[in-house]
Amino acid sequence: MSIANDIRTAFSKRDNALNQLLLLNVLVFIGFILLRTVLFILTKDRNGHLPVLEWLAVPSVPGTLLTRPWTLLTYSFIHFEFLHILFNLLNLYWFGSLVREYLGDRRLVSLYVLGACAGAILYVLAFNLIPAFRDSPAILYGASASVTAVILAAATLLPDYTFSIILIGPVRIKYIAAVVVLLSIAGINGGNPGGEIAHLGGALLGFLFIKQLQAGRDLGRPVQAVGDWVTRLATGRPNLRVTRGGAATAAPAAAAPKKGGLAKPEQDEIDLILDKISRSGYESLSKDEKQKLFRASQR
Structure with missing residues (x-):
């Protein structure tokens, strides 16, 4: 079977959200490698890909962001450095597997999307309200905010679950999450303040997502609704309806608690x-x- 068929199969499977998120990040990474190489060969310009990047990354200027709202999501699939994407994908796989196992694929996707949006919003606010960053226009890209949201969600959901870390041994994931947050705070005065601020936005979202879910409120329902609408649009499948007593009615939803809780x-x-x-x-x-x-x- 060809690679193209393997990719098509991965995206056609149901309940395969984690692998699909990982694969999307890899495909975009490869796409930008090819784009940069081709543009360099044709133009001798090592930065020929920047116009494309600017249309997919989150701008710190609010006026520009309003004309490119899609960047609130697209930026979270863009990487250029191998170690950057490697660590993001490893963390997404390890912690995303836990979230998926306990909460399912749809909530994992919701976490990823909402984490990206929260990270981008906090980044834009910081670069327009904090004097240290106000006069430094920049762009934001990378999956780190989404991945941090997944890490904090897993740690909030299962704080005493342990991972075995090389040279350290078993460590509870609540301590791993705490280190991730502290490193992001410490990195704000470093070389990538925008990225670190976005991490904190994702972390806050991941924590709140689980707390609200435990309280009976699913913050991911709007994301799931949009996903369902896009799926119906792409496949042409209408909502499932059943006929009872000669009248067509919407199929009843599975039993669920109020407000989308557990x-x-x-x-x-x-x-x-x-x-x-x-x-x-x-x-x-x-x-x-x-x-x-x-x-x-x-x-």
Whole structure:
């Protein structure tokens, strides 16, 4: 099977959001490498790609941003340095796997998108309100704000979950998240203040996203609604409708708590899951069972 077919298959699969986000970042990275190389060969200009970048990156000037609103999302898929994209993708994979396992694909995508928007908004505000940055027009690109949102969401969701780090050993992810935030704060007076400020915007969003979800409010519902609309537009599929008693009605939604929160599983289900853990261990649980166990913990 060709690489093109592999890519097409990855994007056609349902419940494959994490791999799709990773793949999008890689494809854009490769696309800019090819663009820079071709433009350099044709024009001998090493910065020939900058006009394209300026149309996809977030400008710090509000007036320019108003004419390029799409940059609030597109900037979060752009990288130029190998180590930059490598660390972002590794963190997205490690922490995104946790978020996806417990909250599902749709909320992972919502986190990524909202983290990008929060990071961009805080960046623009800082570069227009803080005197140290006010007279320094710049552009913002990279997935770091989105990835930081995912990291803080995972740490807020599962603070005592541990990762084994080389030369250090097991570390609870709440401490990893704390280090990420502290490094971003410390880096504001360094060489990339805009990026560090965007990280903090993503971090705040990730924390609030989980806290609001636990309180019964899903901040990602607008993102999911837009995604559903785009999917219907692209595929031409109408909303699913059923006929009952001779009248066409919208298919009822699955049982869910008020305001888009986390549905609480029945106690009998939880007892069965706990019995399974006692027999076979936590790792024997399915993705759905882990999600039910987490939702039950929010009672």
